[in-house]
Amino acid sequence: MQITPAQFDIHPSSGVPIYRQLMDQVAALVVGGQVQAGDMLPSVREMGTALGVNMMTVSKAYARLEAEGVVERIRGRGMAIATTESTGTVAERSRELRPHMEQAVVRGRQLGLTDEQIRRVLDGVLKD
Amino acid sequence: MQITPAQFDIHPSSGVPIYRQLMDQVAALVVGGQVQAGDMLPSVREMGTALGVNMMTVSKAYARLEAEGVVERIRGRGMAIATTESTGTVAERSRELRPHMEQAVVRGRQLGLTDEQIRRVLDGVLKD
């Protein structure tokens, strides 16, 4: 599928940095299965002018996404959605996830939720 | 139980703001059940001098913890661990937790983990 700038919606004065909004929205497209590995992202210039932000801001988002392994840089071509290669064993990746999950659990307990209620929130999220 | 500055460990040049380190460590004491509602926190001066940071930095941590409902201010006495009053229904608090859980799930899926594997990470965290 062709990814176009029209798929992105930026709110410059929302408090959330623009480059992070871009990162999140690209990640959402990937997680949501709306784009596939190999799909090309719009160039930093195309994206920038279409959204009214600077090239470098888009570049920063792409660079961080590349560092996270979400997108791949193809020389002379641009950025493409990366093949979601699962590096490491399941145990290793689970360990990577743990701190993030801990943060959510701390919040849940602060809210006075029981373990079962926290599990139910997770299930609700997974169902999407 | 008496809470003392010795229970806190601050690393000023860790990149993590001092006030946030304090917040996290107070929250950890609460979540870990090592302190109970009504326990008094050290005064901002005592905490500040003992840890070698400014009063105001401690005050900022206390103020944010109060905003989060973790501690309570008792006029003329100081700050105490708040009675974890569960404000709102379970449904409302669950909704509050959801965005945090979503973030963890996005990360988990980026790591190529299945729903079941993500659930297992949560269970591991809850077991602590």
Add this chain to the structure above:
DNA sequence: ATTGGTGTATTAGTATCGTAATACACCGGT
């Protein structure tokens, strides 16, 4: 009312962050 304890408002300095303008290096296709 005074004293000795609380937390906080104000102000200021430094560091870091987010964004942008510009110039550059690189690659593929012609």
Add this chain to the structure above:
DNA sequence: ACCGGTGTATTACGATACTAATACACCAAT
């Protein structure tokens, strides 16, 4: 070799974040 397309390094600037020094307002106990 060139041209038109990529992304990026450099630099600058404004805004915000973090910490701190100081002075203040408040309350409980005496």
